[in-house]
Amino acid sequence: MLQVQDLVLHRSGKAVLHGVSLEIPAGQITALVGANGAGKSSTVMAIAGALPLTSGRIELSGHALHRMRPEAVRAAGVAVVPEGHKVLGDLSVRDNLRVAASALPAAEVPAALQRVLAVFPELEVKLAQPAKSLSGGQKQMVCIAQALIAAPRYLVIDELSLGLSPMIVKRLADVVQQIAAQGVGVLLIEQFTSLALAISTQACVLERGRIAFNGASGTLRERPEILHSSYLASAAQ
Numbered sequence: 302m303l304q305v306q307d308l309v310l311h312r313s314g315k316a317v318l319h320g321v322s323l324e325i326p327a328g329q330i331t332a333l334v335g336a337n338g339a340g341k342s343s344t345v346m347a348i349a350g351a352l353p354l355t356s357g358r359i360e361l362s363g364h365a366l367h368r369m370r371p372e373a374v375r376a377a378g379v380a381v382v383p384e385g386h387k388v389l390g391d392l393s394v395r396d397n398l399r400v401a402a403s404a405l406p407a408a409e410v411p412a413a414l415q416r417v418l419a420v421f422p423e424l425e426v427k428l429a430q431p432a433k434s435l436s437g438g439q440k441q442m443v444c445i446a447q448a449l450i451a452a453p454r455y456l457v458i459d460e461l462s463l464g465l466s467p468m469i470v471k472r473l474a475d476v477v478q479q480i481a482a483q484g485v486g487v488l489l490i491e492q493f494t495s496l497a498l499a500i501s502t503q504a505c506v507l508e509r510g511r512i513a514f515n516g517a518s519g520t521l522r523e524r525p526e527i528l529h530s531s532y533l534a535s536a537a538q
């Protein structure tokens with residue numbers, strides 16, 4: 302279990318998270334949704350070790366992650382796909398994957414590459430191409446493959462579908478479901494809430510840096526007014 306407890310976080314002196322707690326169980330998808338500026342990316346960056354906490358804890362199976370640097374968080378088994386499917390454009394797809402695999406023992410790299418190419422066989426024919434020549438969906442595949450290369454126990458994805466076509470989004474959603482079915486705990490940040498709620502079991506709604514709802518995704522699917530009122534409250538701030 303990956304646990305975020307009472308996270309308080311300031312950015313540029315302003316409090317942006319005010320005591321956020323959430324749990325990401327292994328083998329399930331947990332959705333984190335909320336209006337623009339609610340604090341979703343800040344939560345992701347805190348989990349990744351990229352932003353220091355003011356207070357609170359982040360624990361992986363009882364071990365504190367919250368004072369670790371991003372490389373140590375990754376080595377502990379928590380991989381993050383940042384927003385915006387950014388790749389190293391001038392490097393080939395193969396080298397993008399190799400860079401992500403650089404923390405692995407050299408002998409393990411070929412098998413790790415094979416494993417992620419089995420998840421995204423469409424990248425096989427693109428391996429020699431510069432990553433900047435890929436479509437947005439293919440770049441997102443590279444980013445997810447980079448996150449998967451060290452076989453993480455938890456995967457945090459900031460905006461899976463942003464800017465991508467419905468066909469690609471369906472493909473990526475299927476992959477995320479497969480990854481969770483193999484035992485990985487997934488935290489999915491997603492603007493397209495109907496997608497997030499369709500594939501997750503649990504959902505948290507962030508509203509202005511606070512958790513406004515934490516429960517079964519089915520409850521939010523059946524009671525969309527919970528989500529609507531949270532988005533309206535954010536718009537009214």
Ligand SMILES: Nc1ncnc2c1ncn2[C@@H]1O[C@H](COP(=O)(O)OP(=O)(O)OP(=O)(O)O)[C@@H](O)[C@H]1O
Nearest residue numbers: 312313315317335336337338339340341342343344
């Ligand atoms: N680099 C930054 N420096 C200072 N404040 C920031 C920075 N980035 C975001 N913020 C502020 O932090 C708060 C939370 O933003 P955050 O990006 O975490 O929200 P979000 O829910 O991910 O929104 P979005 O969907 O727009 O990315 C907002 O008030 C935002 O203005």
